[in-house]
Amino acid sequence: MSESERYPELGQVVQIAQGRETGQYALVIGIVDSRFVLLADGDKRKYDRPKKKNVQHIFCTNYVSPEVQRSLLETGRVTNGKLRYAINKFVDEIQTDLKKGDQLDGKRRCN
Known part of the structure; x- marks a missing residue:
């Protein structure tokens, strides 16, 4: 598998590419198999009711939330507040980068 x-x-923060939630950001909170992941945003899509999504229908970002990753690996759970915080932090960084004039990396599929 190449980079x-x-x-x-x-x-990891991903952007949904297809479906009702197109364009919205979510975090990967579980890996089902080689084709599907579980996504949640802590707001409309809570931890207890994640969305099962095909990896071909999402775009990967380069941002992985260390807080969310650590919580999932240590306890197997994460709070909805932590999910919302991670997405807000990511969106704030995007807006800051855009104000500085940096270009966003091109979107790429997660597979």
Whole structure:
């Protein structure tokens, strides 16, 4: 598997590319198999009711939330507040980068 075809990892922020929630950000909170991951955002999609999503229908970002990843690996759970915090932190970083004039990396599929 090449670097551009990285599989999403726990705690990684992804952008939904297809479906009702297109364009929204979520975090990978579980890996079902080689094709599907579980996504949650802590707001509309809570930890207790994650969305099972095909990896071909999401775009990977380069951001992995260390807080969410650590919590999932240590306890197997994460709070909805922590999920919301991680997404807000990611969105704030994007806006800050755009104000500085940096270009966002091109979108790439997660598979």
